[in-house]
Amino acid sequence: MYIDKSIKEYVMTTASGDPTPGGGSVSAVAGSLGSALTSMVYNLTKGKKAYDELDESTKKEMDENFKEIENSIEKLNNFVDEDTKAFDDVMKAFKMPKESEIERQKRTKAIQDGYKKALELPLDAAKECKKVLECQEVFAAYGNSNAITDVGVGALLAYTGLEGALLNVSINLNSIKDVDYREEKRNEVANLLKDGKDLKEKLMKKVYSRL
Numbered sequence: 001m002y003i004d005k006s007i008k009e010y011v012m013t014t015a016s017g018d019p020t021p022g023g024g025s026v027s028a029v030a031g032s033l034g035s036a037l038t039s040m041v042y043n044l045t046k047g048k049k050a051y052d053e054l055d056e057s058t059k060k061e062m063d064e065n066f067k068e069i070e071n072s073i074e075k076l077n078n079f080v081d082e083d084t085k086a087f088d089d090v091m092k093a094f095k096m097p098k099e100s101e102i103e104r105q106k107r108t109k110a111i112q113d114g115y116k117k118a119l120e121l122p123l124d125a126a127k128e129c130k131k132v133l134e135c136q137e138v139f140a141a142y143g144n145s146n147a148i149t150d151v152g153v154g155a156l157l158a159y160t161g162l163e164g165a166l167l168n169v170s171i172n173l174n175s176i177k178d179v180d181y182r183e184e185k186r187n188e189v190a191n192l193l194k195d196g197k198d199l200k201e202k203l204m205k206k207v208y209s210r211l
Contacts, residue, residue, distance in 0.1 A: 003080045020084040024122050024168040028079035031129040031161025035073045037154035038136050042066040045144040058142060065135040072132050076161070079125045083168075086121045090114035112177060119172035119185065122165040126192050129162035133199040140206040152207035159200040166193055 002010055002021050010029070014021050042062065045051050051059065093110035097103045133155060140151050166189050173189075176182045 001081050002084065003077050021080070022083070023164055024083035024086070024125070025080050027122070027161045027164030027168070028076045028083060028125050029161075030157045030164065031125065031132060032073055032076035032080065034129070034154040034157030034159075034161060035069050035076060035132050037150045037157070038069050038132065038139055039066065039073065041139050041143040041147045041150050041154070042069070044147045045139070045142070048144060050142075050144065054142060058138065061138050062142065065138055068135050069132060072128050072135075075128050076125065079121065079128070082121055083125070086118040087114075089117055111175075115172050115175045116181070119169045119176075122168040123185070123188070126162045126165035126169065126189075126196075129158050129165065130192060130196055130199070132158040133162070133196060133203065136203055137199075137206075140203045140210075145210060148207055148210045152204060155200055155203040155207070159196055162196040163193065 002013070002025060005013070010021070014026060042065075045062070046066075051062075054062070090111060091114075093107060093114045096107040096110055098107050136151060136155050136158065140148075140155070143151050169185065169189055173182050173185055176185075
């Protein structure tokens with residue numbers, strides 16, 4: 001599993017001529033690292049004087065968002081490896097027999113189903129990265145001031161994970177013949193991208209204001 005490799009091993013494997021791990025897996029790594037930095041900021045904030053002086057609702061939000069971030073780390077770590085398998089069904093479908101009309105129809109359907117399955121995984125990864133960006137706001141506003149740049153790097157990484165995952169969704173959408181499904185997903189991609197950019201810009205504005 002790629003997630004169990006050392007950083008150096010993962011980087012060198014990515015740099016090799018092998019098609020995996022690719023952009024989708026690396027995007028999940030970026031999202032996971034962004035989440036991890038946010039978790040670090042929480043751990044550097046909780047128990048400190050500035051944290052103790054926060055109102056109870058803000059403390060509760062920070063505590064709850066930390067738990068969400070921890071869940072996101074686990075999910076995005078799973079995406080690191082699952083992304084490399086997402087295209088397997090498509091490749092298997094291309095190898096199906098196509099001598100008769102019935103075989104060709106079955107093969108075409110299997111290919112289309114494979115592409116849909118392949119794009120759903122990075123779409124879920126992008127949604128998870130958006131959740132991370134949403135959770136980061138309270139840390140940008142009230143996290144340990146000595147770690148505010150870590151909030152910023154975490155936000156940039158979470159956004160990179162989001163947009164990178166959506167690139168993988170978009171390229172697979174080009175192969176989908178179902179017009180209604182394709183347009184539905186393209187609208188979803190556009191909305192996620194817009195929301196992600198807005199969240200990232202809002203977070204970075206808050207980060208820079210606290211430098």
